[in-house]
Amino acid sequence: MSPPFKSMNVGAVQRGPANRPSSNSSSTKPLSFINHLRMSYSITVRVYQRNPNAFFKIVEKGVWHYANGGTWSDKDGVETLTMGGSGTSGMLRFMTEDGKEAFFVAMGVHNYKRWVDVITGLADDVTCVKAMHEYYDNSNPPRAQAREAQRTEVSILNAQSRNMSAQYSVVEGHELRLNVIIG
Numbered sequence: 001m002s003p004p005f006k007s008m009n010v011g012a013v014q015r016g017p018a019n020r021p022s023s024n025s026s027s028t029k030p031l032s033f034i035n036h037l038r039m040s041y042s043i044t045v046r047v048y049q050r051n052p053n054a055f056f057k058i059v060e061k062g063v064w065h066y067a068n069g070g071t072w073s074d075k076d077g078v079e080t081l082t083m084g085g086s087g088t089s090g091m092l093r094f095m096t097e098d099g100k101e102a103f104f105v106a107m108g109v110h111n112y113k114r115w116v117d118v119i120t121g122l123a124d125d126v127t128c129v130k131a132m133h134e135y136y137d138n139s140n141p142p143r144a145q146a147r148e149a150q151r152t153e154v155s156i157l158n159a160q161s162r163n164m165s166a167q168y169s170v171v172e173g174h175e176l177r178l179n180v181i182i183g
Helices: 032-038 128-135 141-149
Strands: 041-049 056-063 070-075 078-083 088-096 103-110 113-120 153-157 163-170 175-182
Touching (some): 041 056, 056 070, 056 078, 070 088, 078 088, 078 103, 103 128, 103 163, 103 175, 113 141, 113 153, 128 141
Parallel strands (some): 041 175
Antiparallel strands (some): 041 078, 056 088, 070 078, 088 103, 103 113, 153 163
């Protein structure tokens, strides 16, 4: 009786004496998919504000803990989320300088593809820390669906008829770019 699966030789290396790779042997390269699994991802986020009647600022940054989590860094007003791998995400929460019109932008990589979501009309107690798990545990199915949809852009009007949008300008690879446009 044969096993229900086939074995596959991935990254085989010819071995010489003492079980060391032979110096004159040619080794096959590991599958690129294996290397792909070990790569980190970054999302560079630029924020554009089109309307001078309200100034929005970032009031909170969050990172989900899957795939070794990640970090946020800021250089010259450009935010960069660096993640340990596919399967995690980050979030930026914005408010006007008057503490109004709170919204967040959630972004990440799911099954090796980018995703983004924008949520407006946040109550004061809805923080990144409080909301991040909703993208992963089905406590808020529309949020998990947004992650699984792997959209490259999303746009929504808030209660003040201000358009909040997020669009990836680089949608493939490990160095992604996202534009957040506050109308």
